[in-house]
Amino acid sequence: MNELPARLRSLLRPELAALSAYHVPDARGLIKLDAMENPYSWPEDMIEEWLSELRRAAINRYPDPSAPALIEALRETAEVPDGVGLLLGNGSDELIQIILMALSGRDAVVMAPEPTFVMYRQLAVAMGLRFVGVPLKREDFALDMPAIRAALREHSPSVVFLAYPNNPTGNLFDAGNIREIVESTGGLVVVDEAYLPFAGATFLPEVMRYDNLLVMRTLSKMGLAGLRLGYLAGCEPWIREFDKLRLPYNINVLTQISAEFALRRSAVFDVQVREIIEQREFLFDALRCLDGIQAYPSRANFILFEMLNGGTEQVFRGLRDRGVLVKSFHSSAPPLSACLRVTVGKPEENQTFLQALIDALAEYG
Numbered sequence: 001m002n003e004l005p006a007r008l009r010s011l012l013r014p015e016l017a018a019l020s021a022y023h024v025p026d027a028r029g030l031i032k033l034d035a036m037e038n039p040y041s042w043p044e045d046m047i048e049e050w051l052s053e054l055r056r057a058a059i060n061r062y063p064d065p066s067a068p069a070l071i072e073a074l075r076e077t078a079e080v081p082d083g084v085g086l087l088l089g090n091g092s093d094e095l096i097q098i099i100l101m102a103l104s105g106r107d108a109v110v111m112a113p114e115p116t117f118v119m120y121r122q123l124a125v126a127m128g129l130r131f132v133g134v135p136l137k138r139e140d141f142a143l144d145m146p147a148i149r150a151a152l153r154e155h156s157p158s159v160v161f162l163a164y165p166n167n168p169t170g171n172l173f174d175a176g177n178i179r180e181i182v183e184s185t186g187g188l189v190v191v192d193e194a195y196l197p198f199a200g201a202t203f204l205p206e207v208m209r210y211d212n213l214l215v216m217r218t219l220s221k222m223g224l225a226g227l228r229l230g231y232l233a234g235c236e237p238w239i240r241e242f243d244k245l246r247l248p249y250n251i252n253v254l255t256q257i258s259a260e261f262a263l264r265r266s267a268v269f270d271v272q273v274r275e276i277i278e279q280r281e282f283l284f285d286a287l288r289c290l291d292g293i294q295a296y297p298s299r300a301n302f303i304l305f306e307m308l309n310g311g312t313e314q315v316f317r318g319l320r321d322r323g324v325l326v327k328s329f330h331s332s333a334p335p336l337s338a339c340l341r342v343t344v345g346k347p348e349e350n351q352t353f354l355q356a357l358i359d360a361l362a363e364y365g
């Protein structure tokens with residue numbers, strides 16, 4: 001059976017017809033600079049210590065649904081203010097899904113500036129909610145406040161997602177603009193701080209000031225993407241409601257032990273993050289010197305750059321043929337259609353990428 005027959009197809013929600021599954025390209029044999037992963041592994045003695053911690057994992061038992069040791073480690077290392085509640089998710093992707101599941105009414109509107117992280121739209125559409133994207137300013141991808149004010153008035157969104165810094169553009173939105181949105185909307189505002197380690201700017205201290213502000217974070221980009229752990233911080237009543245929608249065992253035993261272990265050794269990650277930030281600045285300066293390229297400043301661990309003379313897909317293939325995988329937006333709508341996004345790797349990976357880019361541009365550019 002290749003296609004579902006119509007009588008079975010009619011059992012499915014019609015939204016599914018318009019969706020495709022999240023595609024992850026095959027990276028075998030390539031330098032993987034497409035997914036904002038931390039390129040560094042752990043020191044050998046830390047790996048040994050971790051493995052011996054894992055020995056105490058009771059994998060015959062269900063995990064503790066409230067993950068108290070992990071929550072405690074997060075509260076301490078992330079400096080979560082007293083009175084702020086935390087909800088853990090299987091990646092922040094799951095937290096986005098939980099927030100959307102909680103919204104009242106099939107006609108609820110989910111809003112975000114665009115281009116941004118695709119899961120806000122993907123999950124909203126999958127759940128049959130209405131998604132409204134408000135274009136960012138073309139020159140610098142800043143929030144277009146007149147357009148946002150108008151969209152807030154017109155659509156009264158139930159929730160606004162703001163990635164801070166934004167993916168894939170890399171910039172931090174103006175904090176004053178974000179406060180204005182929080183203060184003027186009747187809906188929830190979720191500030192998504194997936195790239196916090198590289199940006200060092202946060203709204204967490206403000207969640208007690210605003211009853212409609214939530215801050216979402218993840219351990220993925222700092223170096224634990226394989227564990228799948230995100231957390232949502234907000235005032236307790238919100239967290240209590242969302243907790244009703246969380247699957248009780250969403251954070252597995254191995255993740256609970258491993259994430260707590262890693263958080264207690266944050267110095268290792270601080271060193272890695274500093275190196276990545278230095279390399280980001282090196283890469284940005286190098287990209288700025290190339291003809292035919294516009295690189296956008298980034299506060300994250302990736303850089304968006306634009307092919308000013310076209311040939312985006314060819315340059316993407318040229319890089320891949322030389323062993324480097326980046327993310328291409330050539331099949332997206334403008335303003336991204338001439339853009340590639342490179343994740344900052346190890347110094348030698350970044351050098352390989354730069355040389356491959358120079359060669360690919362010479363060939364196709």
Ligand SMILES: *Cc1c(COP(=O)(O)O)cnc(C)c1O
Pocket residue numbers: 036090091092093094117163166167192194217218219220225228229230
């Ligand atoms: C990568 C990313 C996430 C996803 O994080 P996970 O915790 O790995 O699901 C969330 N938001 C933004 C803006 C991202 O770029």
